[in-house]
Structures are given as C-alpha cells and as structure tokens.
Amino acid sequence: MKQLSFLLLTLLIGGGAFAQKAAIKFDQESHNFGTVAEEVGSVSCDFTFTNTGTAPLVITNVKTSCGCTASSWTKEPVAPGATGVIKATYSTNGRPGAFTKSITVTSNAESGDKVLYIRGTVTPKGQAPDFGYPVKIGSLRMTTGNILFGLKLGEKKSQMIDMMNNGSSELSVKFDKLPKYVSVTPAETSLAPGAKTSIMVTYDASKLKKDGNYKNQFFVILNDNVNNKPAVDNKITVSGTVTK
Numbered sequence: 001m002k003q004l005s006f007l008l009l010t011l012l013i014g015g016g017a018f019a020q021k022a023a024i025k026f027d028q029e030s031h032n033f034g035t036v037a038e039e040v041g042s043v044s045c046d047f048t049f050t051n052t053g054t055a056p057l058v059i060t061n062v063k064t065s066c067g068c069t070a071s072s073w074t075k076e077p078v079a080p081g082a083t084g085v086i087k088a089t090y091s092t093n094g095r096p097g098a099f100t101k102s103i104t105v106t107s108n109a110e111s112g113d114k115v116l117y118i119r120g121t122v123t124p125k126g127q128a129p130d131f132g133y134p135v136k137i138g139s140l141r142m143t144t145g146n147i148l149f150g151l152k153l154g155e156k157k158s159q160m161i162d163m164m165n166n167g168s169s170e171l172s173v174k175f176d177k178l179p180k181y182v183s184v185t186p187a188e189t190s191l192a193p194g195a196k197t198s199i200m201v202t203y204d205a206s207k208l209k210k211d212g213n214y215k216n217q218f219f220v221i222l223n224d225n226v227n228n229k230p231a232v233d234n235k236i237t238v239s240g241t242v243t244k
Contacts, residue, residue: 022080023053024109026116031088033120034162034196035132038096044089047116051078053109061106062086069101069118088118096124098132129194130166137234138222139167140191149203149240153211158202161236165191172223175236179216181207182238205242214240 031045051057056077064071068091074084088103100119107114121132121143133141143162151157165171174188185200208214217235 020055021053021110022051022055022057022108023111024057024105024107024114025050025052026114029114030117030119032160032162032198033090033118034198035121035123035164036092037123038092038094038125040092042089042091042093043120044087045118047086047088047103048083049078049086050083051080054080055108056080057084057107057109059084059086059105059107063104063106064088065102065104068095069103071103073105086116088116090118090120092122096122098122130164133162133164133166136166137220139165139169139171140173140220140222141166142236145235146237147201147239149238150243151203151205151240152243153208154206156202156204156206158200160198160200162196162198163189163191164196165193168193170223174221176219176221178218179214179238181205181214181240182216182218184218201236201238203238203240205240208242211242211244214242 027048031047033043033045036043056079058077059073059075062071062073070089071086073086078084086103086105090099090101098121100117103116103118105114105116123131130141133143135142135145141164147159149157149159163173170193171191173191175184178184181204183202183204185202189197189199191197215237217237220234220236
C-alpha cells in the first residue's frame with residue numbers, strides 16, 4: 001500500500017513538472033510610427049513582452065519581412081512573470097512612402113510563433129511636413145476621414161487615424177455627435193504646432209440590434225471653429241458592414 005501511494009505521488013509530481021509551459025504576452029502587437037522624415041535615417045520601437053507561463057521563456061529567433069528592418073531581443077531565458085524586449089528598427093533612407101512590415105517571433109511558448117507589425121509613412125526628402133496627411137480641416141491634417149469596418153454582431157474592432165497640427169499655434173481637438181456604437185480615444189487632445197498624434201476609433205457592434213450596413217458621421221471640433229460649432233466639412237465618416 002505504501003509503495004502504491006509513493007508511486008501515485010511520484011506520478012503526480014512528475015505530471016505537474018511536465019505540465020509547466022512558457023507563455024508570451026506582448027504589451028502591444030503593432031506600432032505606428034506615424035509620418036517620419038526620410039532624413040532621420042531610422043526609427044525604432046520596443047515591443048515589451050511578459051512570460052505569463054510557468055516555465056522559462058526563450059526567444060530563439062526574430063525574423064523580419066525585409067532587410068530594411070533590423071531587430072534585437074532579450075537573449076537570456078525569461079523567468080515566469082518576468083519581462084523582455086524586442087527592439088525593431090526601420091531604415092528610412094531611400095524608402096519614401098507608406099510601409100507595413102511584419103516581425104515573426106519564434107520561442108518555446110506554447111502558442112507558437114507570434115507576428116508583430118510596424119507601420120508608418122516616410123516623407124521624401126524636401127517634401128512638405130504634412131505629406132501623408134491628405135485630409136485637411138483648418139490647421140488639422142489627418143491620414144483619412146473615412147473608415148470602413150467589417151465585423152460580426154457582438155464584435156468590437158478599432159482603427160487608428162494619424163493627425164498633425166500644420167498651423168502656427170496650439171490646436172485643441174475634440175469630437176461631437178458620435179454614433180452610439182462608435183467611440184474615440186482620446187476623446188480630446190491638444191497639439192502644439194507641428195506636433196503629431198493618433199486617435200483610436202472603435203466600432204462596437206454589440207450595441208447594434210441587427211446586422212446590416214451602417215453609415216454615420218461624427219464631427220471634429222477645433223478651437224478655431226466659430227462659436228465651437230462644427231462646419232459641414234469637419235466630419236469623419238464611419239461605415240460598418242455587420243454580419244451575424
């Protein structure tokens with residue numbers, strides 16, 4: 001009987017040890033550099049990750065989608081609960097225009113490979129500062145004024161809009177008359193002359209009662225609007241194709 005109990009205990013302990021696995025969770029899985037000048041040479045960002053598993057996490061390889069992206073990463077094993085960093089650098093020299101690049105992270109995590117993304121727009125040498133921001137509202141420049149979502153009922157998705165202040169004075173930006181299923185983060189922001197930022201537009205289909213095609217607009221209000229009333233062209237259009 002004692003031998004049987006000892007054998008069961010050994011199996012339980014061995015099984016518990018065998019079940020230990022590493023897991024990886026990133027603070028963010030994509031990074032938007034916005035618009036950068038070709039003259040800067042390169043731009044970099046850090047993807048911080050946490051080992052949320054029970055065994056040491058080891059990054060064995062980081063592969064980029066092209067030679068214009070370089071990466072470095074935490075080489076030593078990352079203990080459970082500890083963090084590490086993957087640094088991504090994009091070379092802007094000779095690469096004007098929009099870019100989206102992927103970074104594939106291979107590790108011993110149970111989930112397998114993880115794909116990260118970087119994106120942005122490189123302004124050609126000698127180009128105007130607002131290159132890549134075709135939508136103009138007063139001194140405000142935006143990458144788009146029209147967003148299209150495709151999602152299912154109950155689902156929530158987000159898209160980013162880049163903005164910059166092309167004027168000579170500080171600009172206050174806020175939003176008005178949002179549809180009940182659309183939110184903007186941050187809801188209000190201030191931009192110094194030449195400054196850039198991004199807003200996140202979120203479409204929440206759980207607030208809709210049925211599927212279908214939806215199209216609404218909300219207004220961008222600047223501190224230079226007369227009496228703070230939105231002009232007819234100060235709008236962002238949000239369209240959604242919602243399926244069951």
